[in-house]
Amino acid sequence: MKTVYITTPIYYVNSSPHIGHAYTQVACDTLARFLRQIKRDVFFMTGSDEHGEKIEKATVEAGLKKGQEKEFVDGIVRRFTGLWEKLSIRYDRFIRTTDPIHEETVRAILGALYANGDIYKKIYQGWFCTPCEAFWSWTQAEKGICPDCGRPCEKLDEENYFFRMSKYQKQLIECIEKKELVISPAMRSNEVVSFLNGNVLQDLCISRPLKRLAWGIRLPFDDNFVAYVWVDALINYFSGIGYLDNKERFQGLWPADIQVIGKDIIRHHAVYWAIINLALGSRPPKRIFAHGWWVVGGEKMSKSKGNVVDPLYLIDEKKYPVDALRYFLLSQVQFGWDGTFSEELFIEKYNADLANNLGNLLNRTLTMVEKYFNGVTPERAPNGSEQGASLGHEAERLGGGIVESAQELPARVRHFMDIEHEGPDFQGALGELWDLVDKANKFIEVSAPWKHARESNEYALRIIIDNLIQSLGIVTALLYPFMPTVAENMRSQLGMALPCERMTHDMIRWGIVPAGTRTLKGAPIFPRIDTSK
Ligand code: MSP
Numbered sequence: 001m002k003t004v005y006i007t008t009p010i011y012y013v014n015s016s017p018h019i020g021h022a023y024t025q026v027a028c029d030t031l032a033r034f035l036r037q038i039k040r041d042v043f044f045m046t047g048s049d050e051h052g053e054k055i056e057k058a059t060v061e062a063g064l065k066k067g068q069e070k071e072f073v074d075g076i077v078r079r080f081t082g083l084w085e086k087l088s089i090r091y092d093r094f095i096r097t098t099d100p101i102h103e104e105t106v107r108a109i110l111g112a113l114y115a116n117g118d119i120y121k122k123i124y125q126g127w128f129c130t131p132c133e134a135f136w137s138w139t140q141a142e143k144g145i146c147p148d149c150g151r152p153c154e155k156l157d158e159e160n161y162f163f164r165m166s167k168y169q170k171q172l173i174e175c176i177e178k179k180e181l182v183i184s185p186a187m188r189s190n191e192v193v194s195f196l197n198g199n200v201l202q203d204l205c206i207s208r209p210l211k212r213l214a215w216g217i218r219l220p221f222d223d224n225f226v227a228y229v230w231v232d233a234l235i236n237y238f239s240g241i242g243y244l245d246n247k248e249r250f251q252g253l254w255p256a257d258i259q260v261i262g263k264d265i266i267r268h269h270a271v272y273w274a275i276i277n278l279a280l281g282s283r284p285p286k287r288i289f290a291h292g293w294w295v296v297g298g299e300k301m302s303k304s305k306g307n308v309v310d311p312l313y314l315i316d317e318k319k320y321p322v323d324a325l326r327y328f329l330l331s332q333v334q335f336g337w338d339g340t341f342s343e344e345l346f347i348e349k350y351n352a353d354l355a356n357n358l359g360n361l362l363n364r365t366l367t368m369v370e371k372y373f374n375g376v377t378p379e380r381a382p383n384g385s386e387q388g389a390s391l392g393h394e395a396e397r398l399g400g401g402i403v404e405s406a407q408e409l410p411a412r413v414r415h416f417m418d419i420e421h422e423g424p425d426f427q428g429a430l431g432e433l434w435d436l437v438d439k440a441n442k443f444i445e446v447s448a449p450w451k452h453a454r455e456s457n458e459y460a461l462r463i464i465i466d467n468l469i470q471s472l473g474i475v476t477a478l479l480y481p482f483m484p485t486v487a488e489n490m491r492s493q494l495g496m497a498l499p500c501e502r503m504t505h506d507m508i509r510w511g512i513v514p515a516g517t518r519t520l521k522g523a524p525i526f527p528r529i530d531t532s533k
Contacts, residue, residue, distance in 0.1 A: 001041070002252070003040075003043050003253060004032075004041065004042045004043070004257045004258075004419075005042075005043050005045070005241065005253040005255075005256040005257050005258075006028050006031060006032055006035075006043070006044045006045070006256070006257065006258050006259075006260070007028075007044075007045050007046070007237055007256055007258075007259045007260070008024045008025060008045075008046040008047075008260055009024065009049075009262065009265060010047040010048050010049040010097065010233055010236050011047075011048055011049060011080060012048075012052075012054055012055070013050055013055065013073045013076040013077050013080060014054045014055050014058035014076070014303070015058065015076065015303050016076070016079050017080050017083050017311070018303070018308035018309060018310060018311070019294050019308070019310075019311055019329070020262065020294050020302070021080075022083065022087060022311045022325075022329065023291065023329050024260055024261070024291065025046065025087060025089045026087060026089070026325075026326045026329050026330060027260060027291065027329075027330065027335065027426065028044060028046070028089075028091075028260050029044070029087075029088065029089045029090060029091070030326070030330060030424075030426060030482050031258070031260075032044040032090070032091075033481035033484065033501075034424075034481040037477075037480070037481060037503065037504055037508075038414065038504065038505050039505075043093070043241070044090070044091045044092050044093075045091060045092060045093045045094075045095060045237075045240050045241065046089070046091045046093075046094060046095075047093075047094050047095035047096055047236055047240060048073070048094075048095075048096050048097065049097055049229070049232075049233045049236075050070075050073045050077075050096055050097045051097055051098070051215055051216045051217065051226070051229050051232050052213070052215065052216060052229030052232075053130050053133070053208075053213055053229075054130065054131070054229075055073060055215060056069060056213065056214070056215040057130070058072065059215075066215075067214075069215045070098060073096075073098065077096065081094065083311060086311075086312075086315055086322060087322055087325070087326065088322065088323075088326075088484050088485060093240050093241070095236045095239060095240035097217075097232055097233060097236060099239070101239055101244060102235070102236060102239040102240070103217050104239075104244055105235055105238060105239035105243050105244045106217045106227055106231070106232050106235045107217060107218070107219075107220040108220070108243075109238070109276075109280065110206070110219055110227060111221060112280065113163065113276075113279055113280070114220070114221045116279065117164075118163055119161050119162065119206065120161070120162055120164070121159060121160070121161050121162070122162055123157070123158065123159050123160075124156055124157070124158060124159070124160045124162075124205055125138070125156065125157045126138055126140075126155075126156055127140070127141040127144055127146075127153035127154070127155060127156065128153055128155075128156045129141070129148065129149065129151065129153045129154075130153075130154065131146075131149055131151055131304055132146055132149050133228075133229050133230060134146065134148060135156075135205050137202070141153050149304070158209055159209070160205045160206075160208070160225070161206050161207040161219065161222070162203040162205055162206065163203060163204040163206045163276075163279075164203055165201040165202065165203055165204050165271070165272070165275055166200050166201045166202075166203065167279075168278045168279055169196060169200070172271070172275055172284075173193070173196050173197065175274065175284055176189065176192065176193055176196075176270075177193075180284065180286075181270070181284040181285060181286070181287075181288070182286065182287045182288075183266070183270050183290070184288070184289045184290070184422060185289075185290070185336035187336075188263065188266055188270075188290045191266070192266065192267070192270045195267070196271070201271070201275075204228075204231075204272060205228060206228045207219055207222075207225040207226065207227060207228055208225065208226050208228060209224060209225055210223075210224050210225060211224075213226055214226070216228075216232065217232050230268055230272065231272075231276070234268065234269070234272065234273045234276060235276075237256060237259065237285075238250070241253045241254065254282065254283070255277075255284065255286050256286065256287075257285075257286050257287060258287045258288075259289070260289050260291065261288060261289070261290055261291070262290065262291055262292075262293065263290040263291065263292055263293065264293070265290075266288070266290045269288050270288050274288075287419060289335070289336070289419075290336065291335055291336055292333065292336060292338035293338045294309075294338075294339055294340075294341045295338055295339065295340050295341070296308075296309065296340070296341055296342070301341065309341055311325065314346070318343075320346070320350070320529075321485075321486070321526065323483035323484070323485050323486040324346075324350050324354055325346075327353070327354065327430070327483055328345075328349055328350070330426035330427065330430060330482055331349070331353070331427050331430045332345070332427075333427065334425060334427045334428070335424055335427065347531055350529055351528055351529055353434060354525075354526040355524075355527065355528040355529070356528070357434065357438065357441060358434075358437050358475075358525075358526065359525050359526035360441065361437055361440050361441050361444075361468070361472065362472060362494075362525060363521070363524055364441075364444060365440075365444075365465070365468040365472055366493060366494075366519050367521065368449055368465060368468075369465060369469070369519045369521075370519070371453075372449070372453055372461055375518055375519050375520075375521075376516060376518055376519070377466070377469050377495070377513055377514070377516065377517045377519060378461070378462040378465055378466060379466075379515040379516070380462055380463055380466045380515070399439070399443045399447070399467055401439070402443050402467050403467065403510065405435065405436050405471075406436055406474045406475075406510060407474075407509065407510050409432060409433070409475070409478060410474070410478060410505045410508045410509070412429075412432040413432060413433070413478050414505065416428035416429035416431075417429050426482065430482060433475050433478055433479060436474070436475055437475060439471075440468055440471045440472070443464070444464075447460075447464045449461055449464045449465065452464065469494065469513050470510050470511065470512060470513060473494055473496060473512035473513040474508055474510070476490040476491050476494060476500065477491070477500050477503045477507075477512060480503070484500070486525055487500045488500055489522070489525055492520060493519065493521055494513055494517070494519055495513070495517040495519045495520055496512070496513055
C-alpha cells in the first residue's frame, strides 16, 4: 500500500509560533499516529517558509541588518522546532526553504515551466499587500486597501514574470469534478469551484525584482529577479521528498494523500499549487483539507493583530499538561470550523472532560482493583457458573451496552478518522471515546461495586471491574494518537506491557488487559484546576 504523505503548511518564521500554528501540527501528528495504528506507512512533513519581504522586514526590526536574514530565521526556526518537540509532534522531515536542495528544486521547476512557455515577462501595474504577500489589481483593492486584511497596499509598476494560470483552469476544474483533487470540507470545495467557474484566472506574478527584494531565490532564467515567496514556498512539498535528489522516494509519495492548511491559504493550494502540478505534468494532491481559525475575542488570532496565544505560556508558565492542550485543540471544534480560544474555556473543558471524567475513571477503577483484588486484574466470572451468569447478566444490563460500545470503538474511531470520507474528524473520534468513558463512569454508579464488596458477591465484582478495565484499556490504546504521553502513562498504570505506540487496531479489543495483570496506580493524570484561587 502507498505510504501516506501528509503535509502541513510551512510557517513564516518572522515571529514566534502561536496556537494557530500548533493546531495544524497537532492535527497532522494525531492523524499520522492514527494511520500508523492502522498499519499504514506514513511520511509526515512540515517546515518553515523563510524568504520574502516579511522576513526581510522582521530581520531589520529585530536589530539585524539586511543580509543577515539567515541568522535571524535560524533563531526563529529553533523556536518552532522546540515547540514541536514539546507538543510531541513527530514528523519525518522538516524542510526549510533556505535548504540548498529546496533552492535548487525551485530553480529547476521554474526553469522547466519557463522552457514550457508557461512563464512570460510583462509590466505589472497594480497593488501589492506586503503582510499578505498578495497582488491585487486596481479594481480588486479599492483605494489601495487589501481586500483580505484591510491594510494599505503599495503601488507597483514594474516588469515581472507571470505564470499562465488560465491555461490550466479547465483542467483543474475537471480534476476537482472527477475527485482527483478533493477539497475538504465540502463547503470549501464549493467555494473553490464557484470561484473557478465564475472567473477567468489572472496570470500569477511569480517574481520580485532584485532591486526591491534581495532575500529570495534567484530565477534561473533571469538573475535580476527572485521568486515570489508563495511559489518558492509551495514547492517545498516536492523539494522535501526528493523531487530532485531522490526520484524513487518522490514517486512513492506523490501525490500527497492529504495536505492540511488553514482556510486563508486555500486558493494558494487548491488553485496555484494544483495548477503548478498540472503544468509540470504531475498529479495534484489527492486531498486538501482546510481547517478553520482560532478566534480570540471575536477576531482571528494573528501576529499582526497582536492577539496571539503563545502555547509556551500555557505549557511552561501555567504548567498545563501538553496533552490537555492537544485535547482542547482537537475536541473543541469540528475540524474545518472556527473555534474560540480562551483560557477559561480551556480550564472548563479540562476540568469537565479530563479531570472529572477520564482521570476520575482511571483513578476510581485502579483504586478498586487495589482494594478488592490486591492490585491484580481479575478473571471474569467463570463460564457456566449459574451465579456468575446471572450476576454477569445483571452487570451487563446495568452497564448500558458498555461491552458492545467498547468492542465497536476502534471501528467508530476509524470511521471518523477516515481521510477518504470527509475525515479526519478529531472531535467526532474523541466524542466516541468520551462516550465510553461516560458510560463507564455511570456504570460504576449504577453497578455500585462497593455494595457487592460488602455483600461478598465476588462474581459481580469481577465482572464490574473487568468491564471497567477492558474499557479503559481500549480507550487508552485509541487515545494514543491524540494524547500520546497521557495514553502511555495510563497504559503503564493499567499494567499493559506493550507500549500504545506499538498497538495496532487489530490488537485493540476486549481482553486487551489480560486477567492477572498487575496494575500500578500512579498520581492522578489530570489534577483538577482550581479556579477559585
Ligand atoms: N508561509 C505560509 C504558508 C506556506 S505553505 C506552502 C503561511 N504561513 S503562516 O505562518 O502565516 O500561516 C501558516 C498556517 O497557520 C496557515 O495554514 C494559517 O491558516 C494558519 N494559521 C494562522 N493563524 C491561524 C489561526 N488563528 N487559527 C488557525 N490557523 C491559523 O501562510
